[in-house]
Amino acid sequence: MAEPPRFFWDSAGHAHTNALHWEGFPRLLWESLQVFGYTKPPPYDGVEYDEEDVPRCRVKMTIPPHPTLSLWSPIEVNVIGHRLADTFExxxxxxxxxxxxxxxxxxxxxxxxxxxxxxSRDPEWTFRVAYCDHLLGTLAGETLRTAVRFMSAQYRYQMLQQHGIYRLTNIAQGYRNQVGRQNTQIEALQATITAKEEDITQREETIQHREEQIVESDALITQRDTVIDFLQEQVHELNLNLGQAIDHINMLHEQPEQPAANEPEDDEEEDPEEVEGVSGIDSEHGDPVLSPYHSSSGSQSSVGNLDDF
Structure with missing residues (x-):
């Protein structure tokens, strides 16, 4: 009984099928397996994906264990291709x-x-080809039909591969054009970077010159700070001296004035007596008559004689 074609997708995006939808190597494999007693066709599990923006496909196919021959172990193959169709083949x-x-x-x-x-140098295969006369007897028709089907499947597989190669060629051409554009952009960016580096070099030189000026200014500021500190110390000393002088002046202003010393009473009493004596003399002898021949020296001596009284 012929196995009906099956195909479905799972939730992970994998395609599951027996690949019997078209005339190709999967169908030839299944018909050959039926000759040896297999009852179920091998399942195919395929998934398409992009690898670095290149479409790829991975297929795992398993020939199940033989239903009666326990020594015939299962066969599992993993193949990478372009699309599901060519990778199944x-x-x-x-x-x-x-x-x-x-x-x-x-x-x-x-x-x-x-x-x-x-x-082609495989000894088992060369032996089978050399001694294939038994296939030209009763199996001649089947052998010829199988050979034709194999050639047809091979042609189909080559066409699928050719389509995949064309697609890869277009992708490669697109990448080449993209790389060319990127190279042009890189050259332009390199020119821009070179100009920026020159500008940066000039700015670094300017910065270095400014730094030297800043160092000189710092040295000048340090000198001026030293002078200012010295002047501030002098101002501080002057302020201290000024404060001391002001305190001394205030102290002098706060001292009271001392009264003048009183003259002795005897002196005060003697003066009137002397005046009175002189007055008495003058009154007893009368007013003195000044002679024209009286010299000034005599007058001075007479005046001096008054002190004797």
């Missing part, structure tokens, strides 16, 4: 190679045994 091709390598004697009696090996 590549997974089936690799599975056919692996199946023929694991069961060389069993496949020798069927057309699948003539499937090209990965290495």
């Amino acid at each position: 590549a997974a089936a091709i690799e599975a056919i190679h692996t199946f023929c390598d694991q069961h060389p004697e069993e496949v020798a009696g069927y057309p699948i045994g003539l499937f090209p090996a990965m290495d």
Whole structure:
């Protein structure tokens, strides 16, 4: 009974199928497996993704264990391709190679045994090709039909790969153009950076000159600060001296004035007596008559004689 095609997507975005929707290597593999007693076609699990903006596809395909032959272990292949269609084909091709390598004697009696090996010098494959006369008897028609189908599948696979290569070529061309534009931008940026560096160099020289001026100004300010400190010390000393002088003046103003010393009473009493004596003399002898021959010296001596009284 033919297995119906199956295809569905899971929640993670993986495609699950038996890849029997078209004539290709997955269908040829399944028909060959049926000859050896397999009851279920191998499932394919594929997912498409972008790797560095390049579309890629990863497919895992598993040939299940043989239902009756326990020594026939399952076969699992993992293939990277461009899209799901070509990667399903590549997974089936690799599975056919692996199946023929694991069961060389069993496949020798069927057309699948003539499937090209990965290495044309493979002794098992060259032996099967050299002794394939038994396939030209009753199996001649089946062998011819299988060979034609293999060639058709191979052509389809090559077309899928060619489409993938065309797409990669377009992507590469786009990247090349983008890289060219980016290189032009980089050159322009480098020129801008060079101009900026020259400007920065000039500004650094200006800054260095300004720093030297600042150092000189700092030295001058330090000298002036020293002079100012010296002058402030002198002003402080002068203020102290001024304060002391003001205190001394205030102290002098606060002292009371001393009265003049009184003359002795005897002197005060003697003066009237002397005056009275003189008056008496004058009154007894009368007013003196000044002679014209009286000299001034005589007058002075007579006046001096008054002191004798």
